[in-house]
Amino acid sequence: MSDETIPCQRDPQLGSKIDEFAEILKTQSHKLNPFGLSEVEFYDSGIFEGSIQRVRGQISASMGEKKIFVKHVLNYMQDNKYIQDWIEAGGSNRHDYSVTLNNGKIAAIELKGCLDGNNTNISARPPHAHEFIVWSVCQNKGADPRHNVWSGIHTRFSADIISEQKRVDGLVVWDWLCGTTARKCPKIEQYGREITEIGPYKLPPPCIYLFPETIPSPRNNPNPRPHTIEGVGILDAMNKCFGGSNNELNYVHFDAAMNGVELVRTTTIDRNGVVVKKSKPTPIRRS
Known part of the structure; x- marks a missing residue:
């Protein structure tokens, strides 16, 4: 594979x-x-x-530069009626943005970097949020996106969701380097997707990962199904606003099981009905 x-x-x-x-x-x-x-x-x-x-x-891009990028994106979505409103959450919160969707529900967004560091796990779903997603903005031109995204999803998110029972609905991987020489995008070069121009940015459609609807548990809920795109309103809005195709959505499965006394998880990502990455059963070890 x-x-x-x-x-x-x-x-x-x-x-x-x-x-x-x-x-x-x-x-x-x-x-x-x-x-x-x-x-x-x-x-x-x-x-x-x-x-x-x-x-x-x-x-090295500062958080300020990341926030300028996010501001452009969310303003564009609001101007084009894909969301109602958005606000920054403030430094005292462990999420970065609250977005009011067109149906009135609240989506909380946590902004992260390349997903290969320990701070990937530092976040908390706020009580008022109907949805909670992570947005990876990786400004490192030399980074390996396949390594980093897999590290974030399998090594960090799967363990956190299962062992800490954190509810994370999905992930979007998308920043201003996407589609540039530093990070060429097959969606543009091979599949002819349109670029959206927002201020100084020329953006391909985002890469979206839909996580399980419920928290995996080895005995009671070993292999919950991933969300549908319609089930995570903020990701659905991003996908529609920026010309994404449902065939390019990524569905993430976290299967939980016991191997003797060890809790293990198997992570699978499928796209358009094809498995594109699958782990072996991997122990969850937390101090």
Whole structure:
């Protein structure tokens, strides 16, 4: 089974190109210095290391940049009547946005990064929310989307949902890099999906993952079915607003079972009736 956790993938040559260019920087940067320093003086001065750290800080997207992106998207959805209203939740909450859907229900959104870090699990469904989703905004151009999305879904979300009984209805993976040279999108290049222009962004349809309707339990509810797209209003609105196809929706199954005394889960993702990724039964180990 090929790994198509998400349709896009990292350029297979990117890693070697990064390694090659990093080596050039380490050994040739002194030729760029405008300070009249010798090679030894340049590398002893701290200019090289300090410059690398400064560049890293400048190109790392802040939460502010992510919020600007989300603001553009939600405003566009509101202007085009796909949602009624939205507000930021505020720093004291463990979710980021509350969206009022056209049927009056409230969808809460938690904004996350590339899904490969421990903070992926830090969130809480607010009591007033009828729906709760996670939105992955990954600004790292060198990230491996297939690795990161699978890490988020199988390693983190499945364990959290089953062992902590957290109710998460779905996931959207979508940001301003989608469809660019850094993250080419097969939905555009192979399937001819239209791009939506919003302010400075040109966006392909989002990648949507529908999680189980209920919390898996090895004895009473071992393999609950995933939501339908109509069952998660905020994801349905995103899919319709930005030209998504139901054939491209991802249905996520978390099957819970006991293996002796160990609680294990099997994660399966299917798209258009085809299994695109499946794990082995994996123990849930929590301290």
